[in-house]
Amino acid sequence: MTIQSDAATISFYGGLGQIGANMAAIETDGKAVIVDVGVTFPDAEHHGIDLILPDWYDLRERAPDIQAVVLTHGHEDHIGALPFFLRDFPGITVYSAKLTLGLLEAKLTEHPDTDVNLVEVEPGERVTVGDFELEFVQVTHSIPDCMAVAVHTPHGTILHSGDFRLDQTPIDGRVTDLPHLAQLGDNGVDLLLCDSTNADVPGHVKSERTVGTTLRHQFEQAEGRIVMTTFASHVHRVQQAIDAATTLGRKVCFVGRSMVRNMPIARDLGYLRYDDDDIIEIHETAEYDPRRVLIICTGSQGEPYAALSLMAAGQHRHVTLVEGDTVVMASSQIPGNEDAISKAINGLVRQGARVVHRREEGVHVSGHAAAEELKFFHNIIRPKAVVPVHGEYRHLVAHAQLAVATGTAPDQVIVCSDGDRVILKGGRLERGESFTSGRVFVDGLGVGDVGNAVLRDRSRLSSEGVCIAVLKLDSKYRLDGEPQIMQQGLIYEANDAHLLEQAAKALGEDVRGLGSSSEDVVRRKVYESLSRFWREQLGRKPVVVPVLMEV
Missing domain, CATH: 3.40.50.10710 (Metallo-hydrolase/oxidoreductase)
Incomplete structure (x- = not known):
């Protein structure tokens, strides 16, 4: 990836177009700061998957260029992937507030030998990291110790809101610091990356x-x-x-x-x-x-x-x-x-x-700002450019409309998806070159060893079942005897055992028609024969597993 030396580049690895897996990289002059490294959780289509991580593959070869990670707060969709991130980026410095780091430390006990430098910061603090200056701002959310972060770069100030709402009577008394945000606005915010989760919800969110x-x-x-x-x-x-x-x-x-x-x-x-x-x-x-x-x-x-x-x-x-x-x-x-x-x-x-x-029934209020709160937030900050973040695509679009309504020029409000980049150059925002943004699946102890092909097989297994064919072959891969067919989740054998006999007979005829062959040819014929048989007989597409034994 080529980073422009005369601009700030923001790459979105997760959190745009979905709820969860929030992660963005802010880069300038060949160096980068990461904001949040979160997970999302599997749904019904992710058979057997435990967690889903952003795919930061293209950052691995540039590990020395990653200056720091900033965590806005302690929710799993913002910190949950960090233990896995640290496997690829050992020794990195992580900045966040006290509670967030406390929750993170407890999480890291489950990942022994993790090499990380945790640095506690407080709202109002400014930290210099290479060419970046990080300025932390107190915001209210549904967990204590939440912060927005202003990333000051040589090419402009980028404010990441984190998750927030404008609760005027929070439980801990720590309201979103509007005077601090207004000061940032007075000094000039070149780009606002802002929470969009409730952008399509009218009005205000009630107090906790x-x-x-x-x-x-x-x-x-x-x-x-x-x-x-x-x-x-x-x-x-x-x-x-x-x-x-x-x-x-x-x-x-x-x-x-x-x-x-x-x-x-x-x-x-x-x-x-x-x-x-x-x-x-x-x-x-x-x-x-x-x-x-x-x-x-x-x-x-x-x-x-x-x-x-x-x-x-x-x-x-x-x-x-x-x-x-x-x-x-x-x-x-x-x-x-x-x-x-x-x-x-x-x-x-x-x-x-x-x-x-x-x-x-009033047993829950959201931790995310609704439409009128977002309008107020934008008017306080008066950003020159806006990219809505953290939300499904409909939330991002609704937020973009609010940004335009509060005075940001339409061509400076860009709706992005995971895998998109924007470039801040000369006080203007433009789209950059997109990159491949996938998902990394955590399944048990495996990280990234289960992909979409495996999930497709698992989906078929759950809906269509599996058919296993055992064939004995001689040294020239000719069939010796009759195939044995076994199944699971395909038919009810007490009523349909005759179908297994018919499948074995049809498969035997097809394989014998090959004559002398090779293992790959026989395996393909098993797939074709049994897939065709079950499609014609039942209209089903089970996973076909050939087991070839040389005798």
Whole structure:
């Protein structure tokens, strides 16, 4: 990749056109700063995949040019891919706020021998990194310690908003620093990269404090045990739940790996308050009157093995829901998870629980600025150019329209997708040359060893089944005896065993027609013969697996 020496180049590796996997590179004079390195999570089409990472392949050969990584906040879609990133860029310096680094350090314990230099910064601080000067600005989001970052380069100032909203009464009292943003605007922001998640939502987002009032009301109504699910990073939501529960005389139990890990970290760092006497372990909940227990757990997105999904399926080791229990789903639905969440809700209701989950019930408010907040944000900063980031494509387009409406010239508002580049040169923004932006799949211990071809096979296996053909061949690859056909997920053998016999017969005739041959030729003939047979007989396309044995 060629970087212009007289311009700043911004490359988008993730987060544009989707929710998650946020990552951008800001480059000038051959050096680069990375803003966020996040993950996204698999949906139904990603069979067996655990995590999805941005593909930073084209940066590997330029590892010495990467000056630093800046993390805007501690959500997984902004920091979750960093442990994998550090395998390719060991020893790099990461700048972020205290809570974000605390959550990151806990994550890195699962990745031994990681080489990284973590540097804590605070809002208002300015840090020089090579030719870049990084200026951090306090913003409010749904997790503490969020920051926007202004990247001052020789070719202009680029402001990355991070995720934010304009909550005027946040739980921790740390409002988005509008005077600081206005000062940046007065000094001149050449390019604004801005959160777009709620750009198509009219009006303003309600304050997080309104959720606390709703939780208290719901908890007062609960007849039995309460289970509340939210994101394990939503410290403010958890704090309000703890406050409501303890006021009403309930003990609190954290359930789920990330919840159990994150809450003590948040308390140790001063972002969460609770007494040890108010906290119990999951195995202790059975010893208490259900009316005196609040369980705060993971699984808000219907993740198959998360605590809430196990409860919904009646498979949790310690929690069996009964009539009179209340489940509060205090979180948003991430696009793509609707079916899984609906399945979890149905399971919870089937167990007898009362489920509170609708946005209109007031148990969740978004952490992202709605349209009127975005307009105000733009008017404070008055950017010369804008690229909407962090959102599905419809969000980006809606945000672009808001940017134009608030005074940015239409030709200086560019809607991008992952794999696009923009160039800031001479005070003007223009499109650069796009690059290949793929996705790297994490499956178990494997990183990047599962691609689209494997996912296609897994999809076919899940929908069409597999047909295995075992053939004995002589030294000239001629068929010796009859093929054996086995299947899984293709037919119900008790009724359709005759089809296997017919498939074996048809395959035998086709392979014998080859005469002396080679392994590759026989293998192709097996594919063709069995694919044709099942298509003609059943209209199905199973995965065909030839097993060739030389005798």
